[in-house]
Amino acid sequence: MEQKSTQDYLKAVYNLARNGDLVSTTEISQKLEVTPASVTEMLKKLSQDGYIKYSPYHGSTLTEKGLQEAQKVTRKHRLLEKFLSDVLHIGKDKVHKQACQMEHSLSDEAEESLCRLLKHPDTCSDDGKTIPACNLPFSNCEECIKLHNQGLEEVGKRNTNLTPIRELKGGKYGKISFIRGEHKVLQRLLDMGLTPGTRIKVIKVAPMDGPVEVAVRGSKLALGQDIACNVFVEVEQPTSEGT
Template identity: 65%
Template sequence: KIDKPKVHEQACEMEHSLSDDAEESLCRFLKYPDSCPDDGKIIPPCDLKIDSCADCISLHNKGLEEVGKHKQNLVSINKLKDGQNGKISFIRGGHKVLQRLLDLGLTPGTKIRIARVAPLNGPIVVSVRSSKLAIGKGIASKVFVELEN
């Protein structure tokens, strides 16, 4: 058993020494975690050039290991403020999460605007196409955008 104060330090050392293949496998094994269990900080999206974790699973199942890299910095929409704009570039999660977001019209390549962020743990109102959607912060944390002016 590892002492709790040493866990974060050792996890950080391990993170920086993992191969890309090991990192991708660990992500799949842990079922695409959104936040660090140690300090609760949001885990940034992976840097593979894919639209969702479901795509990663599909490519991995087909035997494709290296699919490229993201070139831009992405931020989850639950971190945006009222009036900020972005283009959806990545969705974290398995098939159920992806399908739910696709049903809402939140798809990679779609431009969005944050219409309103409710206080506390209230929903985020997102303008997408000609509609407004209220989504919970949990699902919002799975949608990553490239910021736009």
């Protein structure tokens, strides 16, 4: 069994955990095909380094530091997958493994160029998973795009610890941080009340990658997956009161 790196573990926890749920050691061990004993050992180490919060017998969650690292490597992984399949036309069954090997050596500069080459993708072409937003020195996509003449825009601010609402479960609350998309889509979302800083509640996610129903300002909106993956929120723990 090959050695798994810190990044692999963080990525596994990131992919298994959504919205702050605890991830069990067994789940990680299955995902990475590593023995539970080595997982426990590695989790302890990651916890010491401040990447995760680990409580034995309960599970692990990512700290902010861990989340940033995980998002970065997930982003690289998914960009690479998209590159391998869309540009190099490598079979979809092979891209995952190839990307896993390449993601660790991809520099930030190469990541940025890749993002531009792929025209700022928001989802993977094979499984439609969200590509996390970049952590580049641009304050927003718009700046990057203006620089490179593309057609996407963005409203709101990028804070850390963001989740696209597509990845939230029903019943979760969040505050809109930023939205990326084409100008007309942004304008419509703002018109419908999804302005940055607005508190929203995810009511329901339709099965089979269906739309997300959110409650915003007393109305209910259905947002398709391709839009929901571009609306990023800071997740908050549910309070007893409703919106």
